[in-house]
Amino acid sequence: MEVFTFSKKGDGGETSLLTGERVSKASLRPETYGTLDEASSVLGLAKAFCSNDTVRRMVHSIQEDLLLLGAQLACNAQKRFQWRVEGHHVQRLEQWIEELQREVPLPRHFVLPGTNPVSASLDVARTVVRRAERRAAGLKEGGMLEDPWVLAYLNRLADLLFTLARYAEKYP
Structure with a gap:
């Protein structure tokens, strides 16, 4: 049985980016x-x-995208070409929105989350993604994010x- 060893490198409040650069865990x-x-x-x-199956398939693909995007944000400009979200990722999200809205039109009023565990979890995930979007906007404002697809992806x-939460209210 393999024993996990602790690096203890983060004990001082720093972490390593994928490039090896050390930064504060509190940095943007x-x-x-x-x-x-x-x-x-939360998507998990x-x-x-x-x-x-439709919801599970979409969520799985989104989780893969978020890993890709996380790696992109954990790199410096020289490494970003290896991991990135691009236009086709955003277009896929737009296509899914259109498909789902054909089956479940969006309500024209505020929605109170909690119809079922699936839709409620998707609503929580949405609010977390909105926070990530605000953090990414801060990166852009700080000159640390040049790729326009990051913010477009998070917004979409x-x-x-x-939309998926509304779909899951009807088809959990």
């Missing part, structure tokens, strides 16, 4: 990709509650999760 870059990790975990909860993802 780890805060942003950590928020994506949180969103993926939705997936665990869900019996609908929050839209999709709202």
Whole structure:
């Protein structure tokens, strides 16, 4: 049995980016990709509650995208070409939104989350993604994010999760 060893490198409040650069755990870059990790975990909860194959498939793909995006945000400019969200990721989200809205039109009023565990989890994931979007906007304002697809992806993802939660209210 393999024994896990602790590096203890983070005990001082720093973490390593994928480039090896050490930064404060409180800095905006780890805060942003950590928020994506949180969103993926909440999506995992939705997936665990869900019996609908369409929802499970979409959530799984989104989780893969969030890993990709997290890696992108944990790199410097020289490494970003290896891991990134691009236009086709955003287009896929838009296509899913359109498909879902054909089956379940969006309500024209405020929605109180909690119809069922799946939709409620998707609504929590949406709010976490909105926080990640705000953190990514801070990266952009600080000159640490040049790729426009990051913010476009997060914005569209929050839209999709709202739509997917409404779909899951009807088809959990």
